[in-house]
Amino acid sequence: MTHIAIIDYELGNVKSIINALEKVGANFVLTRNDSEILNSDGVILPGVGAFSHGVSKLKEYSLDKIIIQYAKQKKPLLGNCLGMQMLFTESEEFGTTQGLNLISGKIKKLKTLNSSFRKLPHVSWNEILEPTYLAWNNTIMEGLNSSSNMYFVHTYAAQPDNQEYVLSTTEYSNYKFCSSVKKENIYGCQFHPEKSATDGLLIMKNFVKICKEFQDG
Amino acid sequence: MVRNYETYYGLPNKVKFCKKCVISNQRPSSTVEFKNKKGESKKVINFNNDGVCSACVFHEEKEQGIDWKVRDKKLVDLLAKFKSEDGSYDVIVPGSGGKDSAFTAHLLKYKYGMNPLTVTWAPHLYTDIGIKNFQEWMHTGGLDNILYTPNGKLHREMTKNAFHNLLHPFQPFIIGQRIIGPAIAKKFGVKLVMYGENQAEYGNAIEENSNPIMNMDFFSTDYTLLMRFGGVTMQEYIDSGDYTKADFAPYIAPNKQDLIDSGVEVHYLGYYVKWDPQECYYYAVENTGFEANSERTEGTYSRYSSIDDKVDPFHYFTTLIKFGIGRCTYDATQEVRNNKITREEAVYLVEKYDMEFPAKYFQDFLTYIDTTENEFWETIDNHRSPHIWGKDAEGNWKLRHTINANGLDD
Amino acid sequence: MNKIRIISRIDVKNDFVIKGIHLEGLRKVGKPNEMAIKYYQDGIDEIIFMDAVAAYYDRNSLTHIIDQACKDVFIPITVGGGIRTILDIQNILNAGADKVAINTKAIKAPNFISEVSKVFGSQCIVLSIDAKKKSHNKWEAYFDNGREPSGLDVIEWAKKVESLGAGEIMLTSIDAEGTKKGFDIDLNKAVSEVVSIPVISSGGAGNEEHISNLLNNTSVDAVALASVLHYELLSIGSIKQKLVNNKIKVRM
Numbered sequence: 001m002t003h004i005a006i007i008d009y010e011l012g013n014v015k016s017i018i019n020a021l022e023k024v025g026a027n028f029v030l031t032r033n034d035s036e037i038l039n040s041d042g043v044i045l046p047g048v049g050a051f052s053h054g055v056s057k058l059k060e061y062s063l064d065k066i067i068i069q070y071a072k073q074k075k076p077l078l079g080n081c082l083g084m085q086m087l088f089t090e091s092e093e094f095g096t097t098q099g100l101n102l103i104s105g106k107i108k109k110l111k112t113l114n115s116s117f118r119k120l121p122h123v124s125w126n127e128i129l130e131p132t133y134l135a136w137n138n139t140i141m142e143g144l145n146s147s148s149n150m151y152f153v154h155t156y157a158a159q160p161d162n163q164e165y166v167l168s169t170t171e172y173s174n175y176k177f178c179s180s181v182k183k184e185n186i187y188g189c190q191f192h193p194e195k196s197a198t199d200g201l202l203i204m205k206n207f208v209k210i211c212k213e214f215q216d217g
Numbered sequence: 218m219v220r221n222y223e224t225y226y227g228l229p230n231k232v233k234f235c236k237k238c239v240i241s242n243q244r245p246s247s248t249v250e251f252k253n254k255k256g257e258s259k260k261v262i263n264f265n266n267d268g269v270c271s272a273c274v275f276h277e278e279k280e281q282g283i284d285w286k287v288r289d290k291k292l293v294d295l296l297a298k299f300k301s302e303d304g305s306y307d308v309i310v311p312g313s314g315g316k317d318s319a320f321t322a323h324l325l326k327y328k329y330g331m332n333p334l335t336v337t338w339a340p341h342l343y344t345d346i347g348i349k350n351f352q353e354w355m356h357t358g359g360l361d362n363i364l365y366t367p368n369g370k371l372h373r374e375m376t377k378n379a380f381h382n383l384l385h386p387f388q389p390f391i392i393g394q395r396i397i398g399p400a401i402a403k404k405f406g407v408k409l410v411m412y413g414e415n416q417a418e419y420g421n422a423i424e425e426n427s428n429p430i431m432n433m434d435f436f437s438t439d440y441t442l443l444m445r446f447g448g449v450t451m452q453e454y455i456d457s458g459d460y461t462k463a464d465f466a467p468y469i470a471p472n473k474q475d476l477i478d479s480g481v482e483v484h485y486l487g488y489y490v491k492w493d494p495q496e497c498y499y500y501a502v503e504n505t506g507f508e509a510n511s512e513r514t515e516g517t518y519s520r521y522s523s524i525d526d527k528v529d530p531f532h533y534f535t536t537l538i539k540f541g542i543g544r545c546t547y548d549a550t551q552e553v554r555n556n557k558i559t560r561e562e563a564v565y566l567v568e569k570y571d572m573e574f575p576a577k578y579f580q581d582f583l584t585y586i587d588t589t590e591n592e593f594w595e596t597i598d599n600h601r602s603p604h605i606w607g608k609d610a611e612g613n614w615k616l617r618h619t620i621n622a623n624g625l626d627d
Numbered sequence: 628m629n630k631i632r633i634i635s636r637i638d639v640k641n642d643f644v645i646k647g648i649h650l651e652g653l654r655k656v657g658k659p660n661e662m663a664i665k666y667y668q669d670g671i672d673e674i675i676f677m678d679a680v681a682a683y684y685d686r687n688s689l690t691h692i693i694d695q696a697c698k699d700v701f702i703p704i705t706v707g708g709g710i711r712t713i714l715d716i717q718n719i720l721n722a723g724a725d726k727v728a729i730n731t732k733a734i735k736a737p738n739f740i741s742e743v744s745k746v747f748g749s750q751c752i753v754l755s756i757d758a759k760k761k762s763h764n765k766w767e768a769y770f771d772n773g774r775e776p777s778g779l780d781v782i783e784w785a786k787k788v789e790s791l792g793a794g795e796i797m798l799t800s801i802d803a804e805g806t807k808k809g810f811d812i813d814l815n816k817a818v819s820e821v822v823s824i825p826v827i828s829s830g831g832a833g834n835e836e837h838i839s840n841l842l843n844n845t846s847v848d849a850v851a852l853a854s855v856l857h858y859e860l861l862s863i864g865s866i867k868q869k870l871v872n873n874k875i876k877v878r879m
Contacts, residue, residue, distance in 0.1 A: 013720060013723070013725060015697060015720075015721060015722060015723035016697065016701075016723055016725070019697050019698050019701070019723055020701060022698070023698075023701070048725075048747075048748055048750070048751065049747060049748035049751070050745075050748055119629070119823055119824065119825055119848065120823065120824070121749065121750045121794055121824070121825070122629075123629075123632075123750065123794070123795060123825045123848070124629040124630050124632060124825075124848070125630050125632065125672055125878035126629070126630060149630070149878040149879075151702065151703055153703070153725075153750045153794075154750065155749075155750070172629070173629075192703075192725075194701065195701060195702055195703050195725060196701070196702070197667070197701055197702055198701075200701060201701055495652055495653065495654065496654070498648075498651070498652055499648060499652055499654060502648045502649070502805075502806070503648075508649065509648075509649045509651040511759050511769070511773075511776065511801070512774065512775070512776060513771075513774040513775065518774070520649075520651050520773075520774065521651055521652075552653075557653045558653070559641065562680070
């Protein structure tokens with residue numbers, strides 16, 4: 001039975017993730033226990049709020065080390081929203097803060113990427129576009145139409161150093177930013193798949209499927 | 218400790234609250250106001266053996282026992298009797314353009330095809346929202362109206378007397394308001410007068426509810442000079458030298474036999490149509506340009522009930538003093554019966570708002586009745602029945618019994 | 628330009644959906660969870676649940692409704708009405724909601740906005756402003772569900788809440804709401820021009836032209852609908868299609 005661990009660090013809309021996993025039919029546990037996490041078939045790192053606050057909470061429970069250790073096992077990992085951001089090297093929100101550095105790159109405010117942004121946070125349904133160099137087959141995006149709508153609410157976005165990791169781009173105010181990433185077993189979604197209606201639930205379902213496939217070897 | 222306090226107004230000595238709504242057994246029934254004299258005993262709302270008030274009982278009956286299709290047929294038949302064929306007015310609708318009269322007049326005209334003339338006995342002191350809604354009633358609602366404003370000098374003196382003698386400042390107004398319908402009907406040769414709600418909704422004698430026709434005693438008499446206004450007879454006003462009989466023209470109730478002979482009938486629409494004050498609000502907004510007030514009315518949570526007269530809050534403040542029943546209790550009681558709020562919520566609201574003093578128009582009211590603040594409070598305090606009010610350790614007036622059982626003696 | 632969000636606003640009292648006019652009146656129009664699921668299936672972008680009488684009774688009591696709604700409905704959910712403490716917000720988020728809408732508490736203690744936006748993040752904090760027109764281009768903010776005037780000018784207040792950390796503003800015109808006669812365009816224009824956080828416009832929609840008119844003449848980011856949906860005057864599909872025909876971007 002595929003078992004997914006949702007990281008519990010007192011931040012993030014875990015209930016939404018739980019509801020989504022129940023809907024798509026998955027076993028899960030909300031935990032910060034190291035062996036439960038390391039032994040699971042898949043890990044979801046949720047998150048809502050400020051980067052520095054998130055990272056300090058992870059550190060408080062030594063979850064930063066555990067997640068890094070888990071990732072080394074090459075088992076599937078999914079970071080949603082703030083969870084995706086924390087996978088990166090550092091963020092410039094409220095001063096520079098170091099992240100988990102599982103994916104090399106910086107988190108920057110959407111504004112600085114392009115000064116023609118008018119409204120922040122970016123709160124809206126927006127289309128995610130399949131990149132030319134990374135097909136969605138066999139990823140969490142499998143089965144989605146390119147330009148499916150997902151729900152975004154964020155002020156900061158990732159700039160991966162390596163373009164190959166960009167799993168989807170999204171356009172906001174005439175500027176394209178990275179809306180999801182894939183680096184081997186590690187996935188990140190800037191948007192909230194658990195809040196993006198049926199298309200979002202499909203992503204969650206795909207992630208569970210990937211965990212199962214990995215478990216089956 | 219149970220003490221037997223003196224009880225004013227002939228009210229029941231023991232204060233009780235209805236088990237279903239939040240009214241108390243001190244609530245007076247409607248009276249023939251121009252017979253009202255100082256020191257009279259009040260008839261009050263009836264409570265049955267289960268501790269439920271008659272208005273709640275009536276409401277249950279209304280919910281279950283009445284076939285409104287049958288009542289509608291009765292209405293159609295009634296209206297057919299009076300409908301004019303020559304474009305003349307065929308029904309008088311007394312009211313101010315508040316939600317209830319707005320509903321009544323508009324419905325009669327636009328659903329039932331009658332030709333109503335609305336008649337307004339002017340508020341003592343119009344509020345801005347009151348004038349606005351009144352005009353919208355005509356402009357948006359598409360109705361005709363006569364606004365009848367009685368001699369202010371006399372009306373003010375009557376109101377002053379009513380306040381000091383009866384602690385019932387609205388008494389002269391109520392007299393005029395009840396008379397104007399039938400009086401105008403007689404003058405225009407219209408035979409049907411239609412009011413909105415039946416007072417029994419709120420606890421008058423149950424027999425009145427099975428009768429669509431308003432008791433003639435409310436608006437007719439054979440002995441005009443003995444009519445009392447503010448507890449003072451018309452004869453006494455005239456004897457004072459300040460007024461003549463001519464000044465009383467607006468208040469002279471039509472002669473009973475005259476009314477009977479001219480075939481005037483006064484009905485309640487609430488007998489024929491299932492009455493829901495909140496639905497009247499929605500209807501009025503959607504059809505007659507009615508707007509709720511932007512502020513909560515003092516003494517209650519409501520924003521759309523009776524908002525056109527600056528003196529109105531003092532009517533309710535005096536019911537609080539005499540009967541321990543404030544405005545919020547009246548509003549909440551009605552909404553509990555109509556299933557808009559639960560009894561628990563009503564209790565909460567009453568506790569929160571019932572005792573609130575209507576400060577906004579206090580100075581206007583004092584000026585209107587030519588009374589100083591000291592005089593005002595002296596009269597108020599003289600009318601607190603000892604069985605309802607007592608003083609706490611700091612010397613503040615407090616209710617002995619409240620709906621939440623946290624009064625002085627609870 | 629963002630896609631405009633079409634939001635359903637559901638006012639709840641004692642487990643019933645109610646709909647008033649000018650924020651007054653408690654007429655029952657349905658059951659909250661049923662309506663939420665229906666709108667979700669019809670393609671609504673977000674749902675806002677307002678506890679319609681929390682102001683009266685000093686409490687917010689929607690958690691059991693939110694809890695159930697979040698199991699069936701996978702779009703963002705905002706909850707408002709009677710939110711006074713950090714614990715209130717925590718409870719609502721724990722039930723599965725994404726954002727909270729705050730009005731009365733913010734007016735009485737503006738620093739509450741900065742406090743909770745630090746704890747939960749700005750994106751979680753929607754500032755609800757109930758506006759009543761006072762004179763030409765001047766509106767006053769009301770609290771306690773449209774009952775008490777605050778003395779605050781709406782435009783100034785909107786700027787202030789943004790500076791304190793609010794993530795969005797839900798702007799309700801008390802004059803227009805429930806009337807189905809159209810939005811208060813001047814109000815929406817004035818507020819959306821002075822803030823750079825998203826503005827949700829609420830109050831007044833009666834037909835599709837009203838909505839297009841609003842979006843073409845102001846820079847609001849979202850529209851909250853109540854009467855038109857609850858009384859089934861319009862369908863979500865037809866609203867969105869008409870907007871697309873009018874060259875307004877929405878999620879289809």
